[in-house]
Amino acid sequence: MDDLRQSxxxxxxxxxxxxxxxxxxxxxxxxxxxxxxxVRPVFAALDAPTILVAHGGITRSFLALYANVPGDEAVRTEIFHDRVLHVSKGRVEWV
Known part of the structure; x- marks a missing residue:
């Protein structure tokens, strides 16, 4: 980001x-x-309980695609590195 700010x-x-x-x-x-x-096809193909380890961009994508978080909000959502994003029965929460 520093390089981009300058260039x-x-x-x-x-x-x-x-x-x-x-x-x-x-x-x-x-x-x-x-x-x-x-990554949408990856999420769509999940048909069983799954643990998915990914970086913040993937998490933001998931929130936008499946948790009804608008994209402009998803990019500003805090992504926790010491928690798990638990998704079950339409409910999405950090645990």
Whole structure:
């Protein structure tokens, strides 16, 4: 982020305006929205109790896709590294 602030201040403004859809520089870069679509089939294929270990972007994608959290809110949601996001019977909670 520090490098981006110096090299592309307009990019930082675009990111602040729409963090969910912002695509950072780089050939393989993707926005949170793109990430959510990429991982959607993985989530959709889960048909049994599952433990999924992933980084915050995946968690935010899950919240947007399956917990009815709007994307612009999902990107600002605190992701806990010392808790488990438990999902059961339509209920989503950190435990």
């Amino acid at each position: 592309d201040p307009e990019g930082i403004r675009r990111r602040k305006a729409d963090k969910w859809a912002f695509v950072p520089p780089g050939d393989r870069a993707e926005s949170y929205a793109m990430l959510a679509e990429r």
